[in-house]
Amino acid sequence: MTDRFPPGTRVRTFHHDPPHHTRLPRYARGKRGVVVEPEGPDELPDISARGSGDAPVEQIYAVRFEARDLWGEGDHHVVLDLWESYLEEDLAEDSEDDLAEDLEDDLADDLGGTADER
Amino acid sequence: MSGDHTDATIARRVRRLETLLEEKGLVTGEKVDEVIDAFLAESSPANGARVVARAWTDEAFKSRLLRDGTAAVRELGYMDGSYQRLRVVENTATTHNVIVCTLCSCYPLRLLGPSPSWYKSEAYRSRVVREPRAVLAEFGVELPPGTQVTVWDSSAESRYMVLPRRPEGTAGMSEEELAGLVTRNALIGTAVV
Incomplete structure (x- = not known):
């Protein structure tokens, strides 16, 4: 299975409020983040929670969000494990938006750091 | 999805299911306790x-x-x-x-x-x-x-x-x-x- 979103991909989470179980918490809906790495495939809980036994298996990604993107303030990160269909690639033009560059810089730092440490 | 599940529907369902399994002779209460105890003994x-x-x-x-x-x-x-x-x-x-x-x-x-x-x-x-x-x-x-x-x-x-x-x-x-x-x-x- 080829991962649709390689590490470093900027993504956006879906924004709707489904009338069924989902593992995308409300606070992280319609938000922009960066893929840290794939976590391994599993059944989509939105379907499997119905108990019908025909849930698709999707890749799960650890996705990192900036606190200020989630809450409008704060300097911490939140990482969530999200199924592939919760995500779409974030192709938004943001030349006027420093945020994306910040995210990329941070990620480059993180990846550089982890490569050494791990 | 609150922190306290004591009175939740799911807790009642689990208790009812366990009772049914016991009534039908598929599992005993002792066995269920044994499995839970063994699991918790290994978890610390x-x-x-x-x-x-x-x-x-x-x-x-x-x-x-x-x-x-x-x-x-x-x-x-x-x-x-x-x-x-x-x-x-x-x-x-x-x-x-x-x-x-x-x-x-x-x-x-x-x-x-x-x-x-x-x-x-x-x-x-x-x-x-x-x-x-x-x-x-x-x-x-x-x-x-x-x-x-x-x-x-x-x-x-x-x-x-x-x-x-x-x-x-x-x-x-x-x-x-x-x-x-x-x-x-x-x-x-x-x-x-």
Whole structure:
């Protein structure tokens, strides 16, 4: 299975409020983040929670969000494990938006750091 | 999905199901207790503490632990047969990690034992993703300014455990003595060692 979103991909989470179980918490809906790495495939809980036994298996990604993107303030990160269909690639033009560059810089730092440490 | 499930529909369903299974002779109450007791006997924060002490004293093990937590803890006999993936996140001089499950109460039970009640409280779950520094301060954790805080919200099948920083002045200590320093909260990220 080829991962649709390689590490470093900027993504956006879906924004709707489904009338069924989902593992995308409300606070992280319609938000922009960066893929840290794939976590391994599993059944989509939105379907499997119905108990019908025909849930698709999707890749799960650890996705990192900036606190200020989630809450409008704060300097911490939140990482969530999200199924592939919760995500779409974030192709938004943001030349006027420093945020994306910040995210990329941070990620480059993180990846550089982890490569050494791990 | 609140913290207290005592009167929840699901709890009534489980009790009813267990009663039916017993009535039909498919399982006995003693057997159910036996399985639960055996599971809990193997699940304790002492497990996580031993993993941390090994990582503090064995650089190669630490590298494996941070790269693939599940495989590394299986070397020590933990998480055998678990379908879950363990990811260990390392605290450093400049980074601090803390774990939560905002949707319910996911927790690395096999390595940390049953979770504390505050971990399942709505207050902790809703606040730590929003204002982790304030929550950590209430736990007595004062982080130097500039420390990068990362909150890991266990929303899928991965479970998280924090690898705390090894304290100063412990160079001569044995692995067992080091394990004795590691608290449950340090493995969650709501304490330092």
